[in-house]
Amino acid sequence: MVSVIALCAGGALYVGGATFTQLLLGGVLVGGLYTVTALGLALMLGVMKILNFAHGEFLILAAYMTFWLSRLMGVDPFITLAVTCPTLFLFGMLCYRVTLSRTVRKGFDQPVVVTFGLMLFLQNVYTLLWTGNTRAVLTSYSTNTFIVGGVTITILRLVVFILSIAAVLIFHIFLSKAYFGKLIRATMQDYEVAELQGVNTSRVYLLAFGIGSALCGFAGTLISLMYAFEPSVGPLYLLKSLTVVVLAGMGSFLPLALTGVIIGIAESFGSFLVGGGFRDAIPFVLFLLTLLLKPKGLFGRY
């Protein structure tokens, strides 16, 4: 803890006050996005112990949907959330039913290869359908900023951040208060006992996968607003989300907000220090470090 503070102080002195705050803030805002992309993955991982390698592809599907809806029908991207989330929900359940439902408890290898195959499949479907060209969703308010105390804040990023934190909170409330949320938690903790208590675990798995996919839908729309994307960025987001999840620890959802922000800040400062080209490598390195030094994550329960 002390070392972290010392590092921060040293960093502040090194880059200068205003830049430090700018980087910090930028990192925090981006971190919100990383948090919400990690939510769906955390759910699938926690409940079914399945790592969905196609997670990035689900995100990108939502991004593409937002892109086409806003391009073809002029719909405001935030409104498309009402479309992308349910669609991804159904799509996720379909994928699960067709591919994964048979492999859920059979160890590691099968789901890994199956989701890997799914990732390949989806990635190339997108390339075939929509070409490999980079897309981004731009709106009239994409570049509006306001300046607070010498630091520039992009309004869009702020909105995305607020939405992300809201999503995490709502999800947390859902898990702790809603009946189905409790079913999910029960299955997460011990599926055998849950079954003994009368929980229909297959249905929980199916719906959990669906909810996880819907969360991907939410995150994907936000991604399309903030970044450019193309079919091949799926694995990148997968690894970043995974870093957030692993750092937080399996089975914890609220801490995802914290770790997402940590990753965002690390990326922000890291790319400033070592140069933009390495920006994407920073989460990977963090991921490896976490796995090796603190495999249970900071708040892990399992």
Added chain:
Amino acid sequence: MFTALAVVPLLVRTTYILHFIILFFIYAILSLSWNILGGYAGQVNLGHSAFFGIGAYTLGLLWLHGTTPIWISFVLAGVMATAFGLVLIPCFKLRGVYFAIGTLALNETLRVIMINWQDVTGGSSGLRLPTPPIGFSLLPYYYLGLGFFIITILISSFLAKSKFGLAFKSIRENEDAALMLGVHTLKYKVLALCVCAFLAGEAGALNAYYITYIEPYSIFGMTWTVCALFGAILGGVATIPGPIIGACIFLALSELFLGFAEVNLLITGGLLIVVMLLFPEGLMGLVRLRRVS
């Protein structure tokens, strides 16, 4: 089969067929090498391209910048790949899925570093290697490939049937049980990794030697990992003919859809899913079933 392969270039004059078989050797070596760690020892390695790429770059750089004899360069390619493989050792602390992601993360990190390390790797424009003094006939490449292919098969068979193979299989089936029975799991995992990395590095070196052009984005890309994975899983993990057949099918698919890489990978992805769900033993498993019944 070997005599047939050895004789083929003397009979067949079509350059394309020779080219196909040379590529097949490279893919087959890649699949067989993955099979050692992934099939026999059960550690799904998603960062296989890293070994491939390092082998390719070692050979490329030695060739481009020095007077190192080609044979030594080939050996060094394997050695460097193995050296990188040793970096993977801490990942062995991780089980199952986490190991897979760890290898994937390492691969991607390496790729990003290599793309940015422009002075050494030539960045996105890659390295163009000089045409070797062997000349323009495909025959020498063919026999070189054949030689490595045979060596890889020999090493794989030897490992599979020896006590190492038994240790690997025990680790794959149940690592904790193996530990309790006194199998030094880490030692065997590292051994499998070293062999796997060495052979994959050789495949990479072969690829660089034959294609004479390497650039970091593709050489460390997923295609090679997919090739290895697909070959081993479709053909049958933990068998020798399995990855060979699988690699052949992968190559056939990619040549079939030469202009449409997307369709090729799409089918590959779909097939991976189908194979894993319906017959996880791969094609060799089906053959075995038929023999039994």
